[in-house]
Amino acid sequence: MKDSVWLYPKLLWTFARNSLIRDMTFRSNFLIEAFSSLVWMVMNLGFYLLVFLKIEESQAAGATADIAGWEKPEFLVFIATTMIVNSVMQAFFMPNAQELSELVRTGGLDFALLKPIDTQFLVSLRKSSWSSLSNFFVALLLIAYAVPHLPAPPSLASWLLYPLYLLCGVLIMYSIMISLAATSIWLGRNQTLYDFWFYITNFSRYPMEIYQGNVLGDGLRLGFTYVLPILVVINVPARVLAKPFTPEYAGLAIFALVATALALVGSRWVFQKALASYRSASS
Amino acid sequence: MAIIQIRGLRKSYRVYQKQEGLLASFRGLFHREYREVEAVRGIDLDVEQGEFVAFLGPNGAGKTTTLKLLSGVISPTAGEATVMGFTPWQRANEYRRRFALVMGQKNQLWWDLPAAESFRLHQQIYRLPPDEYDRTTAELTDLLSVGKLLNQPVRELSLGERMKMELIAALLHRPEVLFLDEPTIGLDVVAQHKIQQFLKHYQETRGTTVLLTSHYMKDIAALCRRVVIIANGRLMYDGSLAGIVDRFSGHKVLTLQFADDAMPTDLARFGEPLDVQPPKARIKVERERIADVLSSVLSGYQVADVSVEDPPLEEVIAEMFATAEDVSDSQELAAVST
């Protein structure tokens, strides 16, 4: 059907538009939220700047400080990448995932099931929280500041691949989040879901090089790269932009694409299973 | 062929049995007991195109579960049902575009946005052509006289206004089958009446097939010629509203106004005295005795006024539900003992 090609993009636009209208009716709330997530980010950034300051203080003058091979400008790109992925998650997917278990509890999911469109699409993207995007713009500023200070300036290919791998990262995160949210249909509450999400993705917010030196470190690195690919989410795009390309790294970049595809398929499966259980379990 | 066909529909689900007490709560951490609840225990029903059918029954009788099964929100444990030839729980998009479910206790409109925005979203979801959408919206808002409220956030609307908006949202895609679950719950009498009027008019002009559950006998009396009574997940009655009294009540209520001090003291010999406030008395009398009782009262005492009425419908139904529970309990016992 001709119109069905445009149905989902059009719906997406309407969802986003409706959310923006709602956000704008609570303007002071919007500003406070945007501001507080900014404060949060500044605190995080401040933490790493303090750590770099402490390393510099203890080193001989003139030496370059680094954490696991990431020098300060490179690390700033890494933090900016984290901010971008997180802000996109918080703006578009988090509100919906959190609402899913609420929908289950109140029976609002019934209405979603009645609509003649894909249920996963509807419940994943219905609401967005635009205020969370404030960090996105701060991250862009941070990149603009950090890139000129990089030891090796990014190539054209890096600039082209960076958005692609950001998208992959977001999709992997989305897959994990929607799978967790779907399990809340079984569990019935979502606080655990939120905690789990936070604590698991916490691993992804650091350069993968820090996970080494012993069995646990190697295990975490390999497990979170190849089993639950959350280390790929930030590390691949950040490295694409911040560090020169090496052949050893190309393998990981290709793997990231495969992981994204698998994650999407897997989460779709989990979601369908959870829906089936909802439909046979509720009254 | 009937537009809705239900054959042997059953639905049971497990609920967690919470135990009383502190120790039991601790035990609940590791081991949980579940109870099987049978919400629908085998229902057969045919509904023809254009019928307006009421589902009547006590809370937890299985009415809402049946509507949810028919709208495909949940799938049954056993049995079959087709609506317009579709099996609801396969949730085909073609099916979902052709019916609507309205639940009086839940809302599907965006809380913080004007209803118009939710309507526009529905236009896209149901892929309605703009001109048709504009026409339907204008017509419905006009019928329910809510045109002025379209651009007000839903949270600022009264319960009645919100219900009207819910109805419009559900009817935008001109569903051929409409499921209404307690559409007037919590509304004041005026708002209830308006919604009834609207539903009646809409159904008559459109010929939509409607299934309605309600606690308000007035809704049902105003709207439905056919009533289906469900209790304990079973179908108890299927017929006209008036037929319920004939079928389930063997009594009439006799109201007597005696002349001063003429009231006899032994009213019980005529029937069961319901309410005695001399000189007035209400007596429940078996239907076949009513002629005898009337003649002996009128000939023996000075009576100022007399009337014979059917017992109130609510009472008949309440009585029936009470006996239905006893029956199903004894049936279950019988099933266990055999």
Add this chain to the structure above:
Amino acid sequence: MSSTTTNPTGFSSAWIIFRTCVEERLVYRGDFALGTLMRFLPIITQIFLWTAVYTAAGGSINGYTRNDVIAYYLLTMLGRAFSSMPGLASGIAGQIRSGEIKKFLIQPIDLLHYLLLARVAHKLVYYAVAAGPFALVFWLCGDYFPPWPDGPTWVAFLLSLLMGFVLGFFLEATLGMIGFWFLEVSSLLFFYMLANFFFSGHMFPLEFLTNSVPPWFASLLWFQPLQFLAYFPSAVYLGKITGPELWQGLALQAAWVVFFYTTARVAMHRGYNRYSGFGG
């Protein structure tokens, strides 16, 4: 008051409240087991992160070795297990907004008394479930800890943990009472959470900051109440605060407890008056 079992006494009603709260907590068993385990996951990342940092920085930063920092993080978790009050302030504000608070105006229960009991119940259940995981993690991470501290340090440590609980409770209760004056306190609470995260020393030992900021900010860090929720007990255990500083610190913590106890009470009574004045 009679002390027979049939007559409800202050103690027995307290016991009923306490027991009901414990039961309520236990209903959500899934949250419980998972939540407790997951809380330790970030420690793993911290170990690796600080190992990488100390590889670059060498032996010690402001008196903290790598092992000290990791032990510090574990101890702040213990501190927060006492002092954090999830849902307390927002719960009070929510009750004010929804009008549920009326029941404390009508029934002969003291709001703060009730909430404190509920909180003790929640905490005890939490400790019952969390003791295992805590013991396991502390045992696994035993090598990061310095040798056992001496008796007086232990006493000071435990004292500051317990006062941390009371301080955390009355501080959050006070914040919740603000709901009597402003209906929407969620953004305020979010800022408090951010400030708490930073000033309680949850992100890093406060010494790291003291040595790199202007003196006025350093003394602010030393006097502010939030440090007692995580930083202070941990630093005491690690022997970073000794001698007169230790006793001054404990005295300051006690002073803050008294301050917030009084503030919460006064705010509650003022709030009640305001609430009944407006007719609910």
